[in-house]
Amino acid sequence: MKQFLTAVVLTLAAQSSNAAECITNKANFNSYKQTLAGTAQANGVGQRGLNALAGARLSGITWRFESNPRNQTGTLQSDPARFLSKRSGGSADAFITRTRSKITSNKNTFAALEKRFGVPSSLLATIWGLETSWGGYLGKTPIVDGAVTLSSYCRRHPKFQSHSIAALKMIDAGMVPAQKGGGPSGELGHMQFLAGNWLRFRVDGNGDGRTDPYNAVDALAKAANMLRQNGWRAGQPYGEGTANYNALKSWNDSGNYLRAIVFAAQRAG
Structure with a gap:
């Protein structure tokens, strides 16, 4: 060998x-x-x-995006509702309604995660929806x-x-x-983690002895753990200018993305 x-x-x-x-x-x-x-x-x-x-083979979609000069400059600030609509393929209201539905249908999981990590169900469900349409496209x-x-x-x-x-x-x-x-950048599973972040913050959320990014409960638990480890404060606000908003930057440092998360989560909660 x-x-x-x-x-x-x-x-x-x-x-x-x-x-x-x-x-x-x-x-x-x-x-x-x-x-x-x-x-x-x-x-x-x-x-x-x-x-x-x-x-390994070169990923054409990844290379085309990275080598396009239009993707190498900053983007203009976008209205959160418009961002949600573009990202989800429907209206912002429809996205928020589906987020509420996912919270309801997974209420025990979200309640356990919120109790353990202090991250609101509405926030985790919003990120899940934005990343993979709640597991619909991985x-x-x-x-x-x-x-x-x-x-x-x-x-x-x-x-x-x-x-x-x-x-x-x-x-x-x-x-x-x-x-x-x-994902085209090597993102993994339900919450589209980069591999290094998965190894650092992974959690066995469903108690089966494994940590699997393609298992929704494990993925949600890891997301909550990552936010907590980056300074999330349970029970505190998370709008722009707060400590929790800064913790959200560990997830994605795009201002448009963060504002959309906050916009949807505050309305879904």
């Missing part, structure tokens, strides 16, 4: 002169994979994870392809390489298969 593992690493990483720390041309993707293989092994990724990296991009493509791109590399290595560690540990579908 040791010889096989060494062969995988050599296949990807031996030609250091051809390796690249990050890339701006997708033709150099395999070169980036060579560099990442060495870094991944140094960070404890084993045979299964390295095999997944060897088989993504189709293989998670290793998305994570490695994003971390290869030089503009994103410093922030996201750790998440690509975390994705390989998850594959290595058998938490998820390499070809499991996710």
Whole structure:
């Protein structure tokens, strides 16, 4: 096994002169994979994870988004209701109504999470709806392809390489298969976590002894735990300018996204 593992690493990483720390041309993707293989092994990724990296393909949807100059500049402030409508494909009122319905149909789960972590049901249900339409669409991009493509791109590399290595560690540990579908940036499961965040804040929400981002209860529990670990204060307001609003930035630092969360959660609660 040791010889096989060494062969995988050599296949990807031996030609250091051809390796690249990050890339701006997708033709150099395999070169980036060579560099990442060495870094991944140094960070404890084993045979299964390295095999997944060897088989990773550049995600076209991820690359097109990152290389489009229109996506590399700031966005104008959007009305929260309009943002919700665009994101959900329906009206803001319809989204809020569905959020209330999800709270009702999962009332025991949400009540337990709110008691344990102090995060309101309406907030968790709103984020769940915005991320995956309450589990209705979990993504189709293989998670290793998305994570490695994003971390290869030089503009994103410093922030996201750790998440690509975390994705390989998850594959290595058998938490998820390499070809499991996710978001175009390697986001996982019901709440679309980056892999590094999942490993750091994961919680066994349903008590089955596992932590699975594709299980709704585990995913919601992890989201609540992440907010609490980033300063969430139970029973306190969470509008702009509050400590809890700052805690929400750990989830997503987009002002438009945060304002939409607050707008919907305050009306759904």
